[in-house]
Amino acid sequence: MSDTFLYTSPLDPRAKPLIDELIHEYDSRYGNYFNAEGAAAELNRYPPEAFAPPQGSFLLLIRGGETIGGGAFKHYNQRTAEFKRIWTRSDLRRQGLARKVLVELEAQAGRQGYSRIYLTTGFRQPEAVGLYLDYGYTALFDTSADPEIYKSLPFEKDISHLVPPAFENEAVEPRLRAAGAHL
Template sequence: MNIRPVSFDHPDAVKLNDLVQLEYAERYGDEGDITPLDPTMFAPPTGLYLIAYDERDRPMATGGWRTQDAGDEGYEDGDAELKRMFVLTEARGLGLARRILAALEADARAAGRRRMVLETGTKQPEAMALYASSGYEPCAKFGLYRHHDGSRCYAKNL
């Protein structure tokens, strides 16, 4: 697999984002994640968006981080927020999520971010297991879904 940076509005990123939104909608019975996202949020040096491509140059997995700082939604100064971590069903179990996560953490650290944070939900047990096994710990809720019972927030010092 070849992991490379792309813009959040790159056609492959849009395709994978549409697929992850469908998965969210199926799992939660709603329209998916309605967090407002803009391609500029993932533009270096204040963010990064990655896609893992297979040997035939097919997009198989994705993930990004964006800068967050203290404000009304519960973030802390120096936060980097993970967004749109996703692996196609046929590529799960190959370690792609861990590789993308490690690359995003390293990039956020190099950009001067102090803490990586993420929000997931109780209907994504494999995501919660990935983050727990990668050193993330539950933290105070933040973001758009901070008042939802099924929301779970995690953080890891970089």
């Protein structure tokens, strides 16, 4: 059975398993540490349009008709996409699915003209920290310190090598150049 990517919207019914499990996992790990309303408030902080082309993208990883992973990005600044909601189904972890989602999101961000990635993860998500460090992301915090002092752990990565040559040296924002990008 092969895995396929589906570019869609957070409003797609196939996204519900991803969103429901993210809420459950974040609430289990953090409770109301960040927000009295919990993870649902955080996941609803951005409108679905923030993850829509040409500014952003939302993808699901599908296997056998079931959503098994996903992720998204939104516009952060002229050259930077901010990754959000990278997730894999809990019973399918440790199979490289998060890395697969990460690679696809990076490629899509490049296709949309972004040359840098910015993302944050929570201090109680060591698996995510390991993934980002292993996959070439630079920690924008002291990795030897107790992560709880930071709460939110930021990372960045240069992906300028993924930007199609047609976008290089253009003085137009990526979200405006993306009209011809593969979606």
